[in-house]
Each structure stands twice: as structure tokens, then as C-alpha cells.
Amino acid sequence: MHLRDLAFQSKNRLTEKHKMSQSQSDAIEQRTVPRFTISPATENDLADVIKLFTLYAESLHIDLSFQSFTEELANLPGKYAPPTGQILLARREVTEPESLRSQRDSGRGIVDEINDPSSRERVAALTTVANGINGINGLIIPESIGCVAVRPISFSPPFDRGGPDVKRCEMKRLYTLPSTRGQGVGRELVREILDVAQELGYDEMYLDTLSTMTAALRMYEKYGFVRTEAYYHNPNEGVVFLVKKFGAV
Structure with a gap:
């Protein structure tokens, strides 16, 4: 199974979310296009x-x-592969000047280190040309900023809960880059993976998190997750187990 099979065929999951900066000056300083998308890996x-x-x-x-x-990384997509699983990525679009600025700063560091005036002039000239081209074309570079996944799950003794006809799944690997926190990326990843799970025909979704992750716990509760008993052995302290039953009020 290849990662290209991760695209969920029954529905186009590309969802564009517009996020406005607090001020126009912030947007100019960050030099980013204020939106992100979520789609299958x-x-x-x-x-x-x-x-x-x-x-x-x-x-x-x-x-x-x-x-x-370690084995999970080596065998991706593994249990996250369709038709029973999926990996979603959140991406933001970064405008070319930000990329050029990083390259320019890096170039200046190298030039300063070797102290070569001719090289310094060349870097400056190339940067000027690149910025001019970008100003005309408005080039945009995609950047992956978050992820989440879903996979099937079954219970073994002593965690068996009966209900052989109940189709269960597990949310895994919810993560967003620290620089994007507070912009709604995590919330939209959760919303999207819940939709995916229902489209795949699951009746219940489980997850575990740490009690110290209070913001994440509040978010999960907002989306209908409730605390439940452990459904597998986790050796760490302070683990909270949650479940969401689709269709439950």
C-alpha cells in the first residue's frame, strides 16, 4: 500500500480555511497568506x-x-492506510518573500564568514532580481503545519467491551507546529478526521491524551468526546482515555 492510496475517493476532502491576521502590519511582517488547507496525505x-x-x-x-x-514510521501508512484509515495534513501557503528572506539571511551569513566583497555583491544582486520576479508573479510555497490520523482498533482482554458489531477506530498523531497554535488548525484537523471516520463507517472513535494537556482535553470535549476506561495498556501516568460515539446526542 502506498501513500498515494491515502486519498479518500468518495469525497474530496480539500477544505480551505481563511484565517485573518490581527492586523495588516502583522500580515506584512509575517509575509504569509492567511489561510490553510486540510487534505489527505x-x-x-x-x-x-x-x-x-x-x-x-x-x-x-x-x-x-x-x-x-519506530516501526510505525518505517512502515507508513501501515494501519492508517485506506480503506480503513487515513492521514490528513494541514498546509499553509507561505509567500515567496519569506523564503527569499531566509535564503538572503543565510547567504549573508556565508558571505560575511568568507568576507568576499564580490560574493556579497552577487548575493545582493540575485536577491534584488528574485524579489522583483516575485513581486510580479506572487509565487506561493506550501508548508505542512499539522497532522492527524485515524486507524481501526479492536479490543483484547482485559479491555474487551463486547459489541462485536460495533466498528471502532482511534484518532492518532494530532499535532500542529508551535508557530501555528491558536489559529484553529488543531480544531479543524479534529473536525475533518471526525468526518473521515464517519464516512469510513465507524461507530465509535477512541483516543488517549495526557491530563496535563488541558487545552486539548477541552477541545475534545467540545467535539463530543467523553472520558472512558482504558482500552489498552499505556504505562505512562496521567493518561486520559476518551471516546466519541457517532450519532450520540
């Missing part, structure tokens, strides 16, 4: 998926070896 997104999953794991400050995390 493809084979070409493998590097971005691995990067974001890794950042997610590092942000927890816990050992995920009990979840065979």
Missing part, C-alpha cells in the same frame, strides 16, 4: 508525515516504544 507527502509524526512524539516528552513508534 499522498505518497509525495511521506517526508512531511514522518517529520510531523516525529515532532509530535518529541513534544510529548515520553517514550513511545510501547506503541512501536
